[in-house]
Amino acid sequence: MSGTIQSGTFAGMSRAQLTERRAKLQEALLALAEGQKAVSVAYTMGNGSRSVTFTPADEDRIRGLIRQINGALGLRRGAIGVSFR
Numbered sequence: 001m002s003g004t005i006q007s008g009t010f011a012g013m014s015r016a017q018l019t020e021r022r023a024k025l026q027e028a029l030l031a032l033a034e035g036q037k038a039v040s041v042a043y044t045m046g047n048g049s050r051s052v053t054f055t056p057a058d059e060d061r062i063r064g065l066i067r068q069i070n071g072a073l074g075l076r077r078g079a080i081g082v083s084f085r
Contacts, residue, residue, distance in 0.1 A: 003015055003016075005018065005072050008072060009068060009072070010068075010069065010072045015073060018069050018072060018073055019073065021069060022066055022069045022070070022073075025062055025065055025066050025069070026066065028057060028062055029059065029062045029063065029066070032057050032059055032062070033059070037054075037056075037057055038054065039053065039054055039056045040052070040053045040054070041053075041054075
C-alpha cells in the first residue's frame with residue numbers, strides 16, 4: 001500500500017495524517033458523548049460582558065468522517081466472513 005492516498009476526498013494526504021485525524025475524531029466523539037464540549041460561553045469582565053458561541057458538534061457527522069477515513073485507509077467495517085467445511 002502506498003503511503004499517500006491517491007484519490008477521493010483525502011487524496012494527497014499520507015496514511016499517517018489520516019490515522020492521526022481519525023484518532024482526533026475519536027477523541028472528539030468521546031468528549032461529545034461525555035458532555036465535555038461547550039457550545040456557548042459567556043463571561044463578564046470589568047468593561048462589559050462577552051460571549052462566544054461555537055457550532056455544536058454533530059455526532060453523525062463525526063462518525064461519518066471516521067467511516068470515510070477508515071475506508072480510505074482500507075480498514076474493513078463489520079465482521080469478517082468465515083466459512084466452515
